[in-house]
Amino acid sequence: xxxxxxxxxxxxxxxxxxxxxxxxxxxxxxxxxxxxxxxxxxxxxxxxxxxxxxxxxxxxxxxxxxxxxxxxxxxxxxxxxxxxxxxxxxxxxxxxxxxxxxxxxxxxxxxxxxxxxxxxxxxxxxxxxxxxxxxxxxxxxxxxxxxxxxxxxxxxxxxxxxxxxxxxxxxxxxxxxxxxxxxxxxxxxxxxxxxxxxxxxxxxxxxxxxxxxxxxxxxxxxxxxxxxxxxxxxxxxxxxxxxxxxxxxxxxxxxxxxxxxxxxxxxxxxxxxxxxxxxxxxxxxxxxxxxxxxxxxxxxxxxxxxxxxxxxxxxxxxxx
Amino acid sequence: xxxxxxxxxxxxxxxxxxxxxxxxxxxxxxxxxxxxxxxxxxxxxxxxxxxxxxxxxxxxxxxxxxxxxxxxxxxxxxxxxxxxxxxxxxxxxxxxxxxxxxxxxxxxxxxxxxxxxxxxxxxxxxxxxxxxxxxxxxxxxxxxxxxxxxxxxxxxxxxxxxxxxxxxxxxxxxxxxxxxxxxxxxxxxxxxxxxxxxxxxxxxxxxxxxxxxxxxxxxxxxxxxxxxxxxxxxxxxxxxxxxxxxxxxxxxxxxxxxxxxxxxxxxxxxxxxxxxxxxxxxxxxxxxxxxxxxxxxxxxxxxxxxxxxxxxxxxxxxxxxxxxxxxx
Numbered sequence: 001x002x003x004x005x006x007x008x009x010x011x012x013x014x015x016x017x018x019x020x021x022x023x024x025x026x027x028x029x030x031x032x033x034x035x036x037x038x039x040x041x042x043x044x045x046x047x048x049x050x051x052x053x054x055x056x057x058x059x060x061x062x063x064x065x066x067x068x069x070x071x072x073x074x075x076x077x078x079x080x081x082x083x084x085x086x087x088x089x090x091x092x093x094x095x096x097x098x099x100x101x102x103x104x105x106x107x108x109x110x111x112x113x114x115x116x117x118x119x120x121x122x123x124x125x126x127x128x129x130x131x132x133x134x135x136x137x138x139x140x141x142x143x144x145x146x147x148x149x150x151x152x153x154x155x156x157x158x159x160x161x162x163x164x165x166x167x168x169x170x171x172x173x174x175x176x177x178x179x180x181x182x183x184x185x186x187x188x189x190x191x192x193x194x195x196x197x198x199x200x201x202x203x204x205x206x207x208x209x210x211x212x213x214x215x216x217x218x219x220x221x222x223x224x225x226x227x228x229x230x231x232x233x234x235x236x237x238x239x240x241x242x243x244x245x246x247x248x249x250x251x252x253x254x255x256x257x258x259x260x261x262x263x264x265x266x267x268x269x270x271x272x273x274x275x276x277x278x279x280x281x282x283x284x285x286x287x288x289x290x291x292x293x294x295x296x297x298x299x300x301x302x303x304x305x306x307x308x309x310x311x312x313x314x315x316x317x318x319x320x
Numbered sequence: 321x322x323x324x325x326x327x328x329x330x331x332x333x334x335x336x337x338x339x340x341x342x343x344x345x346x347x348x349x350x351x352x353x354x355x356x357x358x359x360x361x362x363x364x365x366x367x368x369x370x371x372x373x374x375x376x377x378x379x380x381x382x383x384x385x386x387x388x389x390x391x392x393x394x395x396x397x398x399x400x401x402x403x404x405x406x407x408x409x410x411x412x413x414x415x416x417x418x419x420x421x422x423x424x425x426x427x428x429x430x431x432x433x434x435x436x437x438x439x440x441x442x443x444x445x446x447x448x449x450x451x452x453x454x455x456x457x458x459x460x461x462x463x464x465x466x467x468x469x470x471x472x473x474x475x476x477x478x479x480x481x482x483x484x485x486x487x488x489x490x491x492x493x494x495x496x497x498x499x500x501x502x503x504x505x506x507x508x509x510x511x512x513x514x515x516x517x518x519x520x521x522x523x524x525x526x527x528x529x530x531x532x533x534x535x536x537x538x539x540x541x542x543x544x545x546x547x548x549x550x551x552x553x554x555x556x557x558x559x560x561x562x563x564x565x566x567x568x569x570x571x572x573x574x575x576x577x578x579x580x581x582x583x584x585x586x587x588x589x590x591x592x593x594x595x596x597x598x599x600x601x602x603x604x605x606x607x608x609x610x611x612x613x614x615x616x617x618x619x620x621x622x623x624x625x626x627x628x629x630x631x632x633x634x635x636x637x638x639x640x641x642x643x644x645x646x647x648x
Contacts, residue, residue: 093428094427097425104431106430106431107430111423111431112423116414123394123419126391153387159379317427320432
């Protein structure tokens with residue numbers, strides 16, 4: 001199918017924004033004391049967030065994981081609120097309680113980033129159940145990595161979602177590595193999508209660096225979910241350019257492998273295709289890049305100028 | 321006042337709340353069609369009366385059951401899910417410990433999780449340690465959860481109704497041996513607040529702090545001790561989190577002596593927390609050291625004489641109380 005130009009422009013914007021946002025994080029976390037805690041990035045995998053979320057509606061819900069930045073930005077997260085939270089500032093989207101790993105934005109339909117691998121799918125089951133229970137015309141998308149498909153909770157959740165024909169889409173971002181383990185070191189299945197047969201749901205393999213292809217596959221899955229026909233497992237074949245986290249020296253990832261996948265950059269791929277097809281002019285592209293750079297610069301300025309929470313604020317927000 | 325068993329009282333609470341509020345649904349293994357088909361069980365008859373939309377039998381998938389509750393609660397529904405036996409709490413524990421308890425805090429107070437996890441608890445039916453294991457101290461150790469463990473049919477009804485209306489995750493432990501124990505239960509809108517303990521028996525000499533099924537053991541001991549002129553005050557905590565420190569301290573300040581009684585094993589058990597509260601805040605009022613009467617540090621054994629050995633009895637409570645009285 002032909003992807004509308006507006007959608008392509010939207011995807012390109014979020015690809016550029018996610019890339020720039022994380023390039024900035026890579027630089028910032030080299031500076032001692034600037035950003036607390038771990039830094040886990042999705043650089044090289046941005047097409048999954050941009051492509052999948054472009055197929056969703058505002059009322060749809062996403063449940064994400066530790067590699068969440070592209071998903072959240074594409075869903076409409078304010079870069080300032082995200083950056084301030086990553087800095088641990090009071091003005092962050094979660095007042096400094098979550099940090100980069102647990103970003104929660106219920107106001108945009110992204111209520112949960114869980115860093116417990118495999119924990120997203122059961123929660124997505126609950127979120128999709130609520131949509132079904134109330135007859136809402138909305139779906140829930142759950143992003144996991146390939147490692148999550150080895151967790152028992154993943155199997156329980158996909159089985160139940162399929163059994164109850166819940167309006168859910170399980171998006172498995174197969175970036176070839178679960179921690180330091182390459183895919184063939186953690187599972188015998190060639191495709192994570194092959195597991196879908198075991199739950200009685202369709203499994204689809206998509207080029208995870210092809211944002212328009214991901215958009216199209218998600219549209220199909222969304223239509224199926226919204227029609228009451230149940231969930232789909234979409235496997236996105238992609239690659240983790242950086243380590244598990246920024247402190248990971250990546251000794252187990254062959255340099256040639258990283259280089260080969262860098263050549264398949266999802267940002268350049270859509271940008272160059274749109275330029276070649278005349279869907280965006282050099283001037284328009286430059287304007288988009290300028291805008292994205294400004295958004296990230298502004299987010300950093302906002303985070304740096306924001307105050308830290310007072311220590312006693314640690315005691316707030318536990319109980320309703 | 322009508323006499324109901326605790327199982328019937330819980331059933332009444334579920335029925336009343338489900339009738340009042342369509343956002344409440346129940347889910348779990350056998351909450352509709354059950355291998356334990358018994359009219360005394362809390363979910364008996366609910367499928368027939370409320371239908372399969374609101375009474376959801378699930379696969380044997382505790383993580384998915386608890387995740388269902390977490391996700392649906394965040395969306396504004398009020399899930400009441402059941403874990404068939406307390407040891408299976410471990411299978412649901414990531415969803416309860418890392419998600420139900422933490423996600424509101426992680427959201428900076430934006431999200432709420434109004435869910436109830438009913439857990440069938442306790443020893444005494446010979447099934448052994450993978451069906452009997454009292455883990456309430458684990459739950460109480462997780463900030464973000466409320467932990468309720470009723471001892472009477474009336475409290476069970478009133479506390480379950482309050483738990484369902486609470487905007488926070490509530491872990492509701494039901495002792496299975498109490499399902500068949502009758503007691504007076506108020507009809508209709510009977511709410512027992514989550515938090516306050518209840519003085520089930522006033523007395524001036526020794527405080528016994530307990531909860532759930534051990535309340536009956538405390539009463540047996542108190543009656544025997546009364547014939548010997550020792551008046552025991554029984555404090556039924558009802559709720560472990562939040563803990564009613566004021567009620568414990570008020571009683572201990574009056575009697576000067578404390579026994580904490582629970583069925584769960586001793587080391588790391590919740591009696592240690594009660595003892596620490598008293599030592600920190602009422603040490604100067606103690607006339608004697610405190611005593612714990614608990615299950616021994618073993619898994620619950622299956623054979624009847626072994627299981628009877630495991631479960632604390634009135635004789636142990638009587639001995640502990642007399643120790644304290646004779647101390648001075």
